Amino acid sequence: MDAQLPYSEKVMDHFTNPRNVGEIPDASGIGTVGNPVCGDVMKMYLKIEGDIIVDVKFKTFGCGAALATSSMVTEMVKGKSIEDALKVTNKAVAEALGGLPPVKMHCSVLAEEALRSALKDYYKRQGLPVPFDDKEHKHEGEKCV
Numbered sequence: 001m002d003a004q005l006p007y008s009e010k011v012m013d014h015f016t017n018p019r020n021v022g023e024i025p026d027a028s029g030i031g032t033v034g035n036p037v038c039g040d041v042m043k044m045y046l047k048i049e050g051d052i053i054v055d056v057k058f059k060t061f062g063c064g065a066a067l068a069t070s071s072m073v074t075e076m077v078k079g080k081s082i083e084d085a086l087k088v089t090n091k092a093v094a095e096a097l098g099g100l101p102p103v104k105m106h107c108s109v110l111a112e113e114a115l116r117s118a119l120k121d122y123y124k125r126q127g128l129p130v131p132f133d134d135k136e137h138k139h140e141g142e143k144c145v
């Protein structure tokens with residue numbers, strides 16, 4: 001982790017002790033996303049019963065901020081309904097971590113997109129239409145737009 005950047009204590013905590021790392025063998029939905037800016041990759045597994053995310057696990061091949069945001073997003077959506085989980089934005093994840101340095105905000109996008117991708121997979125497996133906007137963001141150089 002880049003020691004000169006001003007990371008919050010919460011970021012450091014989730015980086016050194018990430019929650020919900022691993023796989024769910026009988027997952028209801030799996031999402032894999034890559035960050036085109038840096039090449040980092042995140043995979044998220046969801047176990048959904050009824051409308052509730054009863055379990056969530058992730059694996060991240062990425063920077064410390066990606067690890068911390070994935071860990072935080074799993075804590076924020078576990079036990080939530082799908083509808084409420086979809087309201088968890090990358091900004092909310094970054095805020096819950098006490099903020100991220102601006103150059104690391106793009107890392108939090110990976111966490112939000114992995115969640116949405118896993119939910120999309122869940123709906124596809126059910127043979128149902130995806131009931132939310134598939135807002136994949138774009139990049140201009142290093143910036144997410």
Ligand code: FES
Pocket residue numbers: 035038039040062063064065066104106107110
């Ligand atoms: S530098 Fe790649 S996700 Fe952070």
